[in-house]
Amino acid sequence: MILDNTAKGQKYYHHKDFPHNHHSHADDSASAISVQKSGTREIKVVRRVLDVNEKMAEENRKLFAENGVFVLNVMSSPGSGKTTTLEKTLAKILPEYKSAVIVGDICTTHDADRLAISGAPVVQINTDEFGGDCHLAAHVIDKAAGGLDLADIDLLIVENVGNLVCPAEFDIGEDSRVVILSVTEGEDKPAKYPLMFRECEAALLNKIDLLPYLDYDKDKAVEYIHQVHPDMPVFEISARTEEGFEPWIEWLHKKIKEKIG
Amino acid sequence: MHEMGIALQIVDIATASIPPNLGDVRVAKVNLKVGKLAAVVPDSLRFCFSVATKDTPLDGAELVIEELPVLARCKECSTQWTITNPVFQCQTCNSGSLEILSGRELDIESIEIAEEDKNDSG
Ligand SMILES: Nc1nc2c(ncn2[C@@H]2O[C@H](COP(=O)(O)OP(=O)(O)OP(=O)(O)O)[C@@H](O)[C@H]2O)c(=O)[nH]1
Ligand SMILES: [Mg+2]
Ligand SMILES: [Zn+2]
Numbered sequence: 001m002i003l004d005n006t007a008k009g010q011k012y013y014h015h016k017d018f019p020h021n022h023h024s025h026a027d028d029s030a031s032a033i034s035v036q037k038s039g040t041r042e043i044k045v046v047r048r049v050l051d052v053n054e055k056m057a058e059e060n061r062k063l064f065a066e067n068g069v070f071v072l073n074v075m076s077s078p079g080s081g082k083t084t085t086l087e088k089t090l091a092k093i094l095p096e097y098k099s100a101v102i103v104g105d106i107c108t109t110h111d112a113d114r115l116a117i118s119g120a121p122v123v124q125i126n127t128d129e130f131g132g133d134c135h136l137a138a139h140v141i142d143k144a145a146g147g148l149d150l151a152d153i154d155l156l157i158v159e160n161v162g163n164l165v166c167p168a169e170f171d172i173g174e175d176s177r178v179v180i181l182s183v184t185e186g187e188d189k190p191a192k193y194p195l196m197f198r199e200c201e202a203a204l205l206n207k208i209d210l211l212p213y214l215d216y217d218k219d220k221a222v223e224y225i226h227q228v229h230p231d232m233p234v235f236e237i238s239a240r241t242e243e244g245f246e247p248w249i250e251w252l253h254k255k256i257k258e259k260i261g
Numbered sequence: 262m263h264e265m266g267i268a269l270q271i272v273d274i275a276t277a278s279i280p281p282n283l284g285d286v287r288v289a290k291v292n293l294k295v296g297k298l299a300a301v302v303p304d305s306l307r308f309c310f311s312v313a314t315k316d317t318p319l320d321g322a323e324l325v326i327e328e329l330p331v332l333a334r335c336k337e338c339s340t341q342w343t344i345t346n347p348v349f350q351c352q353t354c355n356s357g358s359l360e361i362l363s364g365r366e367l368d369i370e371s372i373e374i375a376e377e378d379k380n381d382s383g
Contacts, residue, residue, distance in 0.1 A: 033280070040289045040373035045278045049270050049293075049367045134263050166263045169300040169367075194347040195298050198361075227348045230357020 056138035060173025076180035078162030084239035135166035268309035290373035331364030
């Protein structure tokens with residue numbers, strides 16, 4: 001994640017030239033094997049390490065499309081206000097769209113319990129399966145979705161694990177990703193976690209009710225967001241007071257309508 | 262943070278890439294390309310790899326990581342440059358509409374099979 005100058009002088013690697021769809025098999029041809037100076041035989045592999053996740057994500061995406069479900073992946077640092085924002089969002093969106101939630105929590109059911117109060121079905125998942133608890137992977141979503149009646153759902157919200165690094169890397173088959181940043185965190189978070197802010201479609205700047213008590217430069221935070229992701233919509237909200245929720249809910253409505261009508 | 266999961270995935274792919282006709286061989290090296298935008302810390306990945314390879318044909322193998330720069334191209338004016346600080350805006354025309362050409366990789370390029378095992382194990 002650290003962008004530095006050591007990259008200078010390195011050979012450029014053109015993504016376009018990369019044979020994404022060609023997964024060469026070990027026995028493809030003799031030319032795939034070459035003898036190295038060190039005496040080892042080199043065997044070309046050329047595979048994306050995460051291709052298993054990517055395939056699963058595509059399957060999820062197909063399943064969600066078949067059932068007319070719009071899927072929103074919500075990410076943030078721990079404690080930025082995902083659960084609180086979703087509680088309030090559900091209350092406003094439920095009258096119109098049947099919603100369900102998948103929540104990735106490391107070891108408690110607190111978030112699931114809070115979200116269940118909305119009346120929406122909530123699936124709590126264990127994140128310990130795929131080598132750690134830092135993100136939700138596509139196969140975990142597949143399993144969790146199995147516990148939901150997708151045909152009866154318009155909106156599926158996924159509260160990802162509190163982490164600004166890893167979830168950005170894992171496609172889960174969602175339609176849209178949003179990131180929540182709170183004013184109690186550093187203004188320069190977007191610059192520190194550029195992948196997350198580039199991968200998300202919109203940002204929610206939460207806890208603005210606290211601004212009067214903080215030495216937080218909101219404009220600077222928005223500027224950082226736009227450096228990393230020019231034109232990214234930024235919704236300034238307070239999940240506590242519900243200030244600023246209207247434009248956010250309107251945006252979400254529009255996104256859902258675009259997909260399911 | 263998910264380096265152990267990545268390491269296990271690498272071991273799976275590398276093991277499946279050993280040509281079956283070679284029989285019991287040892288993998289000496291795995292060549293990996295990692296983009297600078299990928300959420301992977303090379304040192305931590307190397308450590309997890311050394312743990313994940315225990316009791317596999319990759320036991321003791323070296324994980325060679327080539328880090329790739331973040332290369333962008335402006336969709337408006339086609340300027341191409343390497344991003345070294347997190348500002349994703351064209352230096353020539355200020356457009357924010359970019360194509361990221363490289364920097365997201367997490368790809369296994371190749372594996373290298375140790376030759377000496379053939380003689381030792383005879
Ligand atoms: N003042 C204020 N506090 C908030 C706001 N939103 C959330 N909080 C508080 O921040 C704390 C964390 O909120 P959560 O909604 O649990 O955050 P989260 O992102 O779901 O946390 P994890 O799931 O643990 O990563 C709680 O104490 C909330 O009451 C807000 O808009 N204003
Ligand atoms: Mg939560
Ligand atoms: Zn330009």
